[in-house]
Structures are given as C-alpha cells and as structure tokens.
Amino acid sequence: MNTNSKEVLSLGVPVPEAWEELLKMKVEAKSHLQWQESRLKRNNPLAREIFRRHFRQLCYQETPGPREALTRLQELCYQWLRPHVSTKEQILDLLVLEQFLSILPKELQGWVREHCPESGEEAVILLEDLERELDEPQHESNLVFLSPDGGPQTQTRSPL
Numbered sequence: 012m013n014t015n016s017k018e019v020l021s022l023g024v025p026v027p028e029a030w031e032e033l034l035k036m037k038v039e040a041k042s043h044l045q046w047q048e049s050r051l052k053r054n055n056p057l058a059r060e061i062f063r064r065h066f067r068q069l070c071y072q073e074t075p076g077p078r079e080a081l082t083r084l085q086e087l088c089y090q091w092l093r094p095h096v097s098t099k100e101q102i103l104d105l106l107v108l109e110q111f112l113s114i115l116p117k118e119l120q121g122w123v124r125e126h127c128p129e130s131g132e133e134a135v136i137l138l139e140d141l142e143r144e145l146d147e148p149q150h151e152s153n154l155v156f157l158s159p160d161g162g163p164q165t166q167t168r169s170p171l
Contacts, residue, residue: 056127062091063109104130 066087074080089095092102108131112120119138128134 056129059091059093059105060124060127062087063105066091104132107131108134 066084069080069083069087071077071080074083092105094102097105108128111131111134112123115123115138122141123134123137126137128137
C-alpha cells in the first residue's frame with residue numbers, strides 16, 4: 012500500500028489523502044447546509060434570499076474543482092428554488108422577480124428587497140404603494156422667521 016494513501020474500510024479501495032480530505036470537506040459543507048436550512052424555516056422568504064445570494068455569489072475558487080463547484084451550485088439552487096415543493100409557475104416567478112429587481116435602480120432594489128416580496132406581483136404592489144405615498148400632496152406648513160427689519164414674517168412651504 013502506498014504511504015500517501017489510506018484504505019477506505021467500507022470499500023477496501025486505496026484513497027489518496029487529498030481525496031479523503033475533499034470528501035471530508037464535502038460532508039462538512041453538506042451538513043452545514045442542512046443545519047442552516049433546518050435552522051431557517053423553509054417558507055421563510057429571508058431563508059430563500061440567503062440561498063439565492065449564496066447561489067449567485069459562489070466563486071469557483073472557493074471549491075476544490077469543477078465537479079464540486081457544479082454540485083454546490085445544484086445544492087444551492089435546489090435550496091433556493093425548492094423544486095420539491097414549488098410549482099413550475101412559482102419557480103418561474105422567482106426567476107422573473109430576481110430579474111425584475113436587478114433592473115430597478117439600486118435604491119429601489121434595496122428598498123424592495125428589505126420588504127421581502129415573494130413574487131413579482133408583490134414587488135410591483137410595493138413599488139406602486141411607494142409611488143402613491145410619494146405623489147400624495149404633503150400638508151403645507153407655515154414657517155415663521157424674522158424679516159431683515161426684525162419683524163416676524165410668515166412663509167407657506169411644503170416639507171418636500
């Protein structure tokens with residue numbers, strides 16, 4: 012037996028230490044994901060957002076190789092889109108929602124994401140509500156200040 016390899020008892024096949032370490036890392040990563048997923052409620056929009064971000068931000072350099080990178084992406088995608096419980100329409104709506112948010116101005120993106128819409132329709136309703144709030148006439152306020160001659164002067168002004 013090679014001194015740089017160990018024998019996997021269950022299979023009786025010599026395995027290089029690097030591969031054994033890789034298998035350990037994969038098992039640890041998978042158990043961490045399972046812990047993270049069980050910790051967060053499955054129907055929690057925040058949990059889905061976390062998995063979406065992990066999916067979108069995975070770096071190839073963070074993985075030992077191409078197969079592991081692909082496997083990790085598949086796991087994260089599965090956790091984000093949850094095809095085992097979501098319909099095709101729900102999955103498509105999540106993809107459209109993500110694209111819709113990505114085309115919004117940055118300020119609106121952040122604002123909408125903070126409100127955790129679960130669908131494109133919810134995002135639109137949030138934005139329409141915000142638009143209505145901003146378009147509502149504000150109550151005018153009277154400002155009193157001293158004129159150059161020292162007397163009070165009133166000016167009507169909108170707060171925005």
